[in-house]
Amino acid sequence: MAIVFIGQPNTGKSVIFNSLTGAENIVSNYAGTSMEISKVVVDWEGMKVSVFDTPGVYSLHTSDPAVEQVKKLLQEEKIDLIINVVDASRLEVNLALTLELLELSYPVVVALSQVDQAENLGLKIDSPALAGLLGCPVIETSIHDSQELKAIINNYIVKGIGGIKRPALISCTACGNTGSCSNCSMGDGIMERSQRARIIAEQVVDTATNKRYGWLEKMQTLIDSPFPGGVILLLIGYLGFVLLLKSIQLAEGPLTALLQPLNHYIAESIKSLLPPGLFSNILSLAVPEGLIIPFTIVMPAMLMVSIIMAFLEDSGLLPRYSVAFARVGSLVGISGEAVIPLSLGFGCRTPAVVASRMITRERERFIVITILSIVIPCAATLGILTSVIAAFHVSPAIIVATMLITLVVLGLILNRLLPQEKLFVCELPPLRIPTWGNLLNKVKIRFTGFFTEVLPLLLVMSIAVRALLESGVLEHLYALEGISRTLFGIPAEALVAVLVTIFQRYLAPLILLHMTLTPREATIAIAMISLSLPCLPAAVMIIREIGARGLLKVLGMGFLTSFIVGISLNMVLPI
Numbered sequence: 001m002a003i004v005f006i007g008q009p010n011t012g013k014s015v016i017f018n019s020l021t022g023a024e025n026i027v028s029n030y031a032g033t034s035m036e037i038s039k040v041v042v043d044w045e046g047m048k049v050s051v052f053d054t055p056g057v058y059s060l061h062t063s064d065p066a067v068e069q070v071k072k073l074l075q076e077e078k079i080d081l082i083i084n085v086v087d088a089s090r091l092e093v094n095l096a097l098t099l100e101l102l103e104l105s106y107p108v109v110v111a112l113s114q115v116d117q118a119e120n121l122g123l124k125i126d127s128p129a130l131a132g133l134l135g136c137p138v139i140e141t142s143i144h145d146s147q148e149l150k151a152i153i154n155n156y157i158v159k160g161i162g163g164i165k166r167p168a169l170i171s172c173t174a175c176g177n178t179g180s181c182s183n184c185s186m187g188d189g190i191m192e193r194s195q196r197a198r199i200i201a202e203q204v205v206d207t208a209t210n211k212r213y214g215w216l217e218k219m220q221t222l223i224d225s226p227f228p229g230g231v232i233l234l235l236i237g238y239l240g241f242v243l244l245l246k247s248i249q250l251a252e253g254p255l256t257a258l259l260q261p262l263n264h265y266i267a268e269s270i271k272s273l274l275p276p277g278l279f280s281n282i283l284s285l286a287v288p289e290g291l292i293i294p295f296t297i298v299m300p301a302m303l304m305v306s307i308i309m310a311f312l313e314d315s316g317l318l319p320r321y322s323v324a325f326a327r328v329g330s331l332v333g334i335s336g337e338a339v340i341p342l343s344l345g346f347g348c349r350t351p352a353v354v355a356s357r358m359i360t361r362e363r364e365r366f367i368v369i370t371i372l373s374i375v376i377p378c379a380a381t382l383g384i385l386t387s388v389i390a391a392f393h394v395s396p397a398i399i400v401a402t403m404l405i406t407l408v409v410l411g412l413i414l415n416r417l418l419p420q421e422k423l424f425v426c427e428l429p430p431l432r433i434p435t436w437g438n439l440l441n442k443v444k445i446r447f448t449g450f451f452t453e454v455l456p457l458l459l460v461m462s463i464a465v466r467a468l469l470e471s472g473v474l475e476h477l478y479a480l481e482g483i484s485r486t487l488f489g490i491p492a493e494a495l496v497a498v499l500v501t502i503f504q505r506y507l508a509p510l511i512l513l514h515m516t517l518t519p520r521e522a523t524i525a526i527a528m529i530s531l532s533l534p535c536l537p538a539a540v541m542i543i544r545e546i547g548a549r550g551l552l553k554v555l556g557m558g559f560l561t562s563f564i565v566g567i568s569l570n571m572v573l574p575i
Contacts, residue, residue: 001044001047001048001049001050001080002049002050002051002052002077002078002079002080002081003049003050003051003052003079003080003081003082003083003153004051004052004054004073004074004077004079004081004082004083005017005051005052005053005054005083005085006054006057006070006082006083006084006085006097006101007056007057007084007085007086007087007094007097008056008057008058008086008087008093008094008097009055009056009057009058010056010087010429011056011085011086011087011094011113011114012085012087012113012114012141013053013054013056013085014038014053015113016083016085016111016113016141016149017038017040017051017053020051020149020150021040021042021051022040022042036055036069036354037052037053037054037055037069037070037073038052038053039051039052039053040053044153045154050077052073052077054066054069054070054073055069055070057070057097058096058097059096059097059100059190060097060100060101061100061190065357066357074104074106079106080107081106081107081108081109081153082101082104082106082107082108082109083108083109083111083149084097084098084101084108084109084110084111085111085113085141086098086110086111086112086113087113087114087117088112088113088114088115088117088118088123088125088140089114089117089118089121089123089430090114091118091123091125091201091204091205092197092198092200092201093197094197095196095197095200095201096190096193096194096197098110098134098197099193099196099197100193102134102135102136107136108136109136109137109138109139109149109152109153110130110131110134110136110137110138110139111139111141111149112125112127112138112139112140112141113141115140115141117430120214120217122207123205123206123207124205124206124207125204125205125206126204126205126206127139127140127204129203129204130200130204133200133203133204134200137152139152216431216432216433217430217431219431220316220430220431223317223320223431224320224428229320229324230324233317233320233321233324236317237321240308240312243304243308244301244304244305244308244382245386247300247301247303247304248300248301248304248383248386248387249386251296251299251300252296252300252387255295255296255299255300256292256296259291259292259295259296260292262291263288263291263292264288266287266288266291267284267285267287267288268284270283270284270287271284278470278471281470282463282466282467282470282471283463285466285470286459286462286463286465286466286467287459287462287463289462289466289510290458290459290460290461290462290463291459294450294455294458294459298379298380298383298384298450298458299383299450300383301379301380301382301383301386302347302348302379302380302383302446302447302449302450303443303447303450304379305346305347305379305382306347306379306442306443306446306447307439307443309343309344309346309347309442309446310434310438310439310442310443310446311434311439312343313442314432314434314435314438314439314442315431315432315433315434316428316429316430316431316432317431318339318340318343319339319340319428319429320428321339321343322338322339322340323428325338325339332367332407332408332410332411332412332414332415334364334367334368334371334411334415338359338364338367338368338371340355341353341355341356341359341368341372342368342371342372342376345372345376345378346376346377346378346379346382347378347379347446348378348379348380348446348449349372349373349376349378349534349535349538350535350538350541352372352376353369353372353373353538353541353542353545354541354545356368356369356372356545357545365545365546366414366546366550367411367414367415369542369545369546369550369554370410370414370553370554370557371407371410371411372534373533373534373538373542373554373558374406374410374531374532374533374534374554374557374558374561375403375406375407375410375531377403377530378535380458381509381530384509384510385399385509385526385529385530387509387513388509388512388513388522388526389522389526391513392512392517392519392522392523392526393519393522394519394522394523394526395519395523398523398527399523399526399527399530402527402530402531402565402569403527403530403531406531406561406565410557410561461510462510465500465510465511468496468511477492477493477495477496478492479492480492480495487563487566487567487570488524488528488563488566488567488569488570489520489521489524489566489569489570489573490517490521490524490525490528490566490570491515491517491521493511493515494511494512494515494517494521494524494525495525496511497509497511497512497525497529498525498528498529498532498562498566509526509529512525512526512529520573520574520575523569523573524566524569524570524573527565527566527569528562528563528565528566529562531558531561531562531565532558532559532561532562533555533558533559533562534554534555534558539551539555542554
């Protein structure tokens with residue numbers, strides 16, 4: 001038995017899916033949150049039922065990658081029931097997809113979401129009348145009460161109602177094509193469904209109710225205006241950045257004092273358990289370092305970034321940054337959509353690369369992945385860089401300015417090399433007050449990566465870095481001293497730290513902490529490390545998304561960008 005949730009973007013599919021199955025899929029207040037199909041097998045009245053959550057789609061007759069995923073699922077799985085989640089506040093637009101699904105001959109249940117938002121807009125929907133016109137059950141859903149939906153599912157699954165065989169192929173009603181039908185997007189079938197959706201919406205929607213304008217709606221009107229909306233968004237962004245830096249600064253001292261006795265105990269225990277020698281020295285130094293740095297620097301950064309991103313997503317502010325960024329982004333070949341994956345990159349670039357799927361234009365997606373890989377620092381990198389900047393008294397303004405200039409120049413070059421007509425359409429969700437439950441769930445899911453991925457890797461790489469330092473291997477690279485000094489103005493050891501970014505970007509600054517550098521040398525080295533290469537997990541995901549050749553292009557541009565930045569800073573910074 002199988003159930004699949006299908007609906008347009010940002011209708012609340014994942015919310016209802018989580019409520020029904022107990023899953024913990026990430027839910028956000030913007031379109032494109034779900035980029036892959038999720039499957040949960042639940043025990044339903046003694047039966048094993050597969051429940052699928054799908055990416056949002058506007059139509060099954062387009063060439064969008066999300067559409068291809070949904071079509072493949074429908075064709076390969078025996079689906080017993082489609083739950084079509086429909087945004088009640090945008091009924092007419094959503095019903096076009098509903099009519100498509102009804103043409104497939106699957107049992108369909110329409111689950112109306114965002115009913116409260118519809119009421120705030122002065123819209124009252126006659127659900128029984130809508131059910132009569134569509135010829136399928138229509139229910140109003142709530143994240144707090146899914147009993148009616150469960151009862152209907154029982155009718156289809158437990159009591160054996162349904163079980164209609166899937167069609168062999170999904171074809172366009174306008175031309176009969178079984179594949180993507182982008183050439184038929186304005187065909188008779190599409191237009192007919194749009195007209196029917198409009199007629200049905202007019203019959204079941206009562207607009208006599210007055211709109212409710214609370215403080216949230218007034219704030220939304222203010223933020224959505226060009227001015228002062230842009231100023232408000234800039235202030236919110238600046239506040240988030242300040243909170244991030246302050247959280248790192250405030251946490252580092254107390255956490256270091258708390259962990260210092262434990263680290264001392266670990267170091268002494270290693271020395272007592274292992275015979276004296278190089279191996280013992282490496283582990284006794286590396287293991288405590290591999291714990292202090294992650295817990296005192298990386299962990300606070302990842303935690304605060306997770307909180308900030310969760311708030312921006314659930315409040316509906318993140319897509320508004322997309323609109324605000326659209327005009328500026330067009331100069332470097334990216335649309336406002338790029339703000340979402342680029343912003344997610346400040347948390348972790350690996351899921352950010354996946355999130356780039358919401359950008360359907362291949363050339364723009366490549367530009368976004370390139371900028372994401374080279375310029376955007378993840379929370380772990382940002383945390384360590386903050387500590388290194390403070391240790392060497394480097395000006396944060398120079399580093400930030402260098403990264404911004406690099407972003408613009410790199411974007412301009414890529415946009416010049418990959419010209420294409422730009423199109424940006426952004427669907428703005430209503431502003432909402434984030435729920436504590438969803439915020440905590442997001443923070444938990446994303447922060448778990450610190451213990452499962454970041455901490456073990458940092459510990460392993462800390463041992464590797466310490467082994468390089470203690471074994472004297474780096475001394476063999478002193479032959480590069482002349483080249484490194486001439487081109488970049490940094491010692492050869494610092495250049496090695498730049499090259500280490502190929503293994504893990506946020507580990508490279510660790511080498512700098514063991515060096516004696518002037519503020520000028522540290523500034524150049526930090527800038528080169530900040531603008532270099534994607535980490536290994538991100539690189540693996542890049543191969544998955546744009547192929548190995550795409551990764552090689554990103555790596556080549558990363559090395560080139562880092563070296564050009566180093567040479568440029570060496571030329572302009574005073575000696």
